[in-house]
Amino acid sequence: MDARLERIRETAVSGGKVSREEIIFMYDYVPLSRLGPIAHEISREISGDHVSFVSNMILNYTNICNVRCHFCAFYRTGKEEDSYTLSIDQVIDEISLYHDKYGITQLLIQGGVNPSLDLEYYKDLFSEIHRRFPRLGIHGLSTSEISFISKKSRITVADLLKELRNAGLQTIPGAGAEIFSDEVRKKIGRPAGSGKEWLSVMESAHALGIKTSATMMFGHVESSGDKADHLLSIRELQEKYGGFLSFTPWNFEPGNTRLQHESGIDYRAGGDAVLRNIAISRIVFGRELPIIQTSWLTNGVGMGQLAIMFGANDWGGTIYDEKVIPATGREVGNLRKETIIRSIKSLGLVPVERDNLYREVRTFSA
Numbered sequence: 001m002d003a004r005l006e007r008i009r010e011t012a013v014s015g016g017k018v019s020r021e022e023i024i025f026m027y028d029y030v031p032l033s034r035l036g037p038i039a040h041e042i043s044r045e046i047s048g049d050h051v052s053f054v055s056n057m058i059l060n061y062t063n064i065c066n067v068r069c070h071f072c073a074f075y076r077t078g079k080e081e082d083s084y085t086l087s088i089d090q091v092i093d094e095i096s097l098y099h100d101k102y103g104i105t106q107l108l109i110q111g112g113v114n115p116s117l118d119l120e121y122y123k124d125l126f127s128e129i130h131r132r133f134p135r136l137g138i139h140g141l142s143t144s145e146i147s148f149i150s151k152k153s154r155i156t157v158a159d160l161l162k163e164l165r166n167a168g169l170q171t172i173p174g175a176g177a178e179i180f181s182d183e184v185r186k187k188i189g190r191p192a193g194s195g196k197e198w199l200s201v202m203e204s205a206h207a208l209g210i211k212t213s214a215t216m217m218f219g220h221v222e223s224s225g226d227k228a229d230h231l232l233s234i235r236e237l238q239e240k241y242g243g244f245l246s247f248t249p250w251n252f253e254p255g256n257t258r259l260q261h262e263s264g265i266d267y268r269a270g271g272d273a274v275l276r277n278i279a280i281s282r283i284v285f286g287r288e289l290p291i292i293q294t295s296w297l298t299n300g301v302g303m304g305q306l307a308i309m310f311g312a313n314d315w316g317g318t319i320y321d322e323k324v325i326p327a328t329g330r331e332v333g334n335l336r337k338e339t340i341i342r343s344i345k346s347l348g349l350v351p352v353e354r355d356n357l358y359r360e361v362r363t364f365s366a
């Protein structure tokens, strides 16, 4: 194993491409303690002792969704008492609660695929947010929402993206990637073809110069080969346009989901899986996709710190007002900027606040 792992290290450190078989080997046979130092070495070469974070909030503007994924505890059909859709005024009020008080520079805005909303709602929504908060980077809509709006409006995804960009949309989050394999998606209740659709919407955005994020959801019914294929699909698209700003692997949260009831997956993936996915994604993406983000929201602050030592170089955000994870029964709360700064500094590293486009806002020297 030592010789094979050393060859992987040499390939990754010199900027070469790790193969599918090597990725599966790292998932199945290499102890985490051996992957961590390789990932950390690459990470430190890319960003030195700097670890970035963003002051952001997540606004889930509607929980009504007609996709109904089996792993999701957040969606409602529209008939339940707690179904909701925020008006534009309510969205502005919600942003106002956090924007000035916490110096928010990124708004992550997404919700369900709500069939009653049309393109005009989104254009008016983004225009008004942009008018009221001109320095706020709007990081909005999943590929599922974008596909649905384009079909409903009978325009191409590219034309829709141009309209949304003109209205104020700056970047697109990577939600909905899960695992691209159709076999897996069938089992977790995602429509067949939706993995290809995710890649296609992202490619349309990248071709227009709109930057996006990428993600992977692990810890359900996927195999190591499925994860390898997922990572390689993202790497392939990144080589074409360089349009992904960051990658975040996160673990399935089973609480209150149909997948939990049907598959008997009662527990989320443990620390080894969380850190292994961070480390392997760093080794696979290297400088090609330089930002790997911790998923502190699902794993807590302590695991966020460990992720930094296993290849991540971006903390993610303060995430005020998130509602999707609490729907699983897991209370996460908000994270003050000061806590992130303290958590990074206590690792002997330098926190750098960034904006939505990863431009430096302020460095907090040790």
Ligand code: SF4
Binding pocket: 065, 066, 067, 068, 069, 072, 073, 074, 075, 111, 112, 113, 144
């Ligand atoms: S994950 Fe998104 S698309 Fe799937 S049911 Fe939940 S809100 Fe709808």
